Amino acid sequence: xxxRIDHIEYCVGNAFVTAYFFTYALGFKSLAQAxxxxxxxDRQSFVVQQGDIRLVFTNSLSxxxxxxxxxxxxxxxxRDVAFLVDDAxxxxxxxxxxxxEPIQEPTWLAGSPGSAPVRRAAVRTFGDxxxxxxxxxxxxxxxxxxxxxxxxxxxxxxxxxxxxDHIACCVEQGALGRWMxxxxxxxxxxxxxxxxxxxxxxxxxxxVVQSENGAVKLPLMEPAHGHGRSQIDEYLDYHDGAGAQxxxxxxxxxxxxxxxxxxxxxxxxxxxxxxxxxxxxRVGPIDEDVEMLRDLGVxxxxxxxxxxxxxxxRPVTGRPTGFLEVVQRKGARGFGGGNxxxxxxxxxxxxxxxxxx
Numbered sequence: 025x026x027x028r029i030d031h032i033e034y035c036v037g038n039a040f041v042t043a044y045f046f047t048y049a050l051g052f053k054s055l056a057q058a059x060x061x062x063x064x065x066d067r068q069s070f071v072v073q074q075g076d077i078r079l080v081f082t083n084s085l086s087x088x089x090x091x092x093x094x095x096x097x098x099x100x101x102x103r104d105v106a107f108l109v110d111d112a113x114x115x116x117x118x119x120x121x122x123x124x125e126p127i128q129e130p131t132w133l134a135g136s137p138g139s140a141p142v143r144r145a146a147v148r149t150f151g152d153x154x155x156x157x158x159x160x161x162x163x164x165x166x167x168x169x170x171x172x173x174x175x176x177x178x179x180x181x182x183x184x185x186x187x188x189d190h191i192a193c194c195v196e197q198g199a200l201g202r203w204m205x206x207x208x209x210x211x212x213x214x215x216x217x218x219x220x221x222x223x224x225x226x227x228x229x230x231x232v233v234q235s236e237n238g239a240v241k242l243p244l245m246e247p248a249h250g251h252g253r254s255q256i257d258e259y260l261d262y263h264d265g266a267g268a269q270x271x272x273x274x275x276x277x278x279x280x281x282x283x284x285x286x287x288x289x290x291x292x293x294x295x296x297x298x299x300x301x302x303x304x305x306r307v308g309p310i311d312e313d314v315e316m317l318r319d320l321g322v323x324x325x326x327x328x329x330x331x332x333x334x335x336x337x338r339p340v341t342g343r344p345t346g347f348l349e350v351v352q353r354k355g356a357r358g359f360g361g362g363n364x365x366x367x368x369x370x371x372x373x374x375x376x377x378x379x380x381x
Contacts, residue, residue, distance in 0.1 A: 025115055026107045026211055028239040029188045030158040031071070031078040031167075032271065033104035035094040037342075039081040042100065043070035045340075046079060047176055049288025050348075051183030054176035056167035060085070063170060067091050070174060071167050075186035077273060078167070080104075094152060099343040102268035104146070105191055106156035107240065115157045116145040122210035127154050133169035142169055147210075150195050150203055151266035183284040189272040189351045190232070190241035190359070194259045196266055200229055200246040207233045207242065216241070219361050220248065228256050232359065243359060245269070258380050262343040270336075272349035278333045279312075281350050282320045290348075291338045295321045306362075307331055311354070325362040330355020334363060344378060 036042045046052045052072035059068030066089050069082040082103075084092035094103050109115040113130040120126060127146035134141050140162030146154050158168075166172065195203050207213040217232035227248035234241045247256040259269050275281040282292065300318040304310065307326045312333065317324065322333050333352045340348060351360075 025110055025118070026213075026235045026240060027110065027237065028076075028108050028235075029191075030106040030108040030156070030160075031080055031104075032102055032188070032191070033069075033080040033082060033106065033156075034100060035091050035098075035103045036081050036083055036100040037095055039068055039070050039083040042081040043072050044176065045288075046072050046081075049285060049290045050074070050185065051181050051284050051288075052077075052079070052185075053178075054174045056171040057174035058168075058171045062172050069171070071171065074183065075274075077185060077188055098152065098263050098265070098267060099345060100341040101263060101346055102191070102271070103152065104154050104156050105242075105268060106158050109157045109159055112143040112145045112157045112159035116147065118212075119147045119155075119157075119210040122206065124148065124206075124210050128156075130157075135169045136166060139166060139169075144168075149206070150193060150199070151263075153193070153267055181284040181287055182280070184275050184277045184280045185273045185350070186276050187274045189274040189349075189353075190243055191268050192243040192245060192270045192272065192349075194256050194263070194266060194269045195244055195246050196260060197247045199266070200231060200244055203244055204231055204233060207244075212236055213240070213242070217243070217359060217361075219359070228254050253380065259345050261380075263345045267345075269345065270347045270349055272334075272351055275350050275352045278322055278335065278350055278352035279316060279320060281352075282322065282335055285337065285350075290340070292321045293336045293338060295323065299323070323360060323363040325356065325358065325360040327356050327358040327361075329357050332356035332358070332360060334360050344380070 052074045055073040056071040058064045067082050067084050069080050071080050082091055116130050124147040127148055130145040132141045132143050143159035145157040148154050213233040213235055215231055216234045219230045228245050229248050230243055230245040232243045245256050247254050300314055303314050307324050322335050324333055331354050335350050337348045
C-alpha cells in the first residue's frame with residue numbers, strides 16, 4: 025500500500041533562498057514552483073530534485089496560517105513526509121481506523137491539460153508532522169497539480185545523491201513505544217532495528233520502523249536518562265516538540281558528495297583523528313583509502329551484510345535542530361550503530377560550544 029517516499033516538504037522562512045542553497049551546496053536541480061502565479065494565495069513553494077529525491081520548500085505569504093504558524097513555533101523544519109500510495113482513500117481509511125488524526129480528506133487534484141489527476145489525503149503523526157498520501161494513477165507531467173516548471177540554473181557540482189535513505193525522528197521521552205505501535209497499526213510498518221546509546225554525558229533509545237517493501241525507513245528516537253542533555257533533548261527544546269530531526273540521503277559516491285558539500289560551504293561534524301587509527305582492524309577490509317576517509321571525516325560501520333560509509337553535517341536550519349546525513353551502502357542494511365556513539369560525542373562537542381550540554 026505504501027510504495028515509497030513521494031516527497032518531503034520543509035516549511036521555511038524564505039523558500040527561494042533555501043531552494044537556492046540546496047541547488048548550490050548539494051547539487052539539486054530546480055524542478056517546479058507554485059505561488060501567486062499558479063493560484064496559490066497563501067504560500068509559495070519551490071521544488072528541487074536529485075535522483076529520486078524531491079524536496080519542497082514552502083513559505084507563507086501572510087503572517088498567519090499553517091505554514092507561518094509552523095515556522096513561528098518550530099523554525100525551518102520538515103512538516104510533511106509524503107508517501108506514494110496505491111490508493112489514497114484506502115490508505116487514509118486504514119490510518120483513521122488506527123486512530124490517526126485526519127488533516128485532508130482524499131481529494132482529486134486536477135492536473136494541467138494532458139496530464140493525469142492526483143489524489144491526495146493527509147494525516148497527522150508525531151508533533152505537528154504530517155504524512156500526505158499521494159496517489160498518482162498516471163503520468164502527471166508536473167510535480168503536483170498547481171505547480172509549474174521552474175528553471176533556476178544548472179548546479180555547479182554533481183553530488184551523486186540518489187534517494188532518501190531514511191528520516192530520523194525525535195519524540196518525547198516515554199513516547200517511543202506509542203509511536204512504534206501507531207506505525208505498525210496505521211501503516212503496517214514493522215520494527216527492523218533497535219539501538220540504545222549511552223555516552224559519558226547523554227543517552228537515547230531508538231527503534232526503526234520500515235514499510236513492508238523496505239522503501240520507507242523511519243528511525244524513531246527518544247531521550248533517555250543521562251548525566252547531561254542529549255542531542256535529542258536539544259532538538260525537542262529548540263524545535264518545541266517532536267518532529268523530523270535529520271534527513272539521510274543515499275549517495276553513489278560519498279567522497280564526491282562530501283567534496284561537493286565542502287565546495288558549497290556546507291560543514292560536516294568533526295571526527296577525532298583517533299577514530300581512524302586501527303579502523304581496518306575494527307571494521308575489516310574496505311575498498312576506500314583510510315587517509316581519504318580521515319580527510320573527509322567519513323565514518324565506517326559494518327554489519328552482517330556488508331559495510332556503510334556515512335557523514336553528518338552541522339545544522340542546516342536556523343536553529344540547532346535539522347541536519348543532513350549522507351550514506352553510501354556497500355551491502356550494509358543497518359544505520360551505523362557502531363558510529364552512533366561517535367556521532368553523539370561529536371554533537372556533544374557542538375552542544376558544548378553552544379552552551380547547551
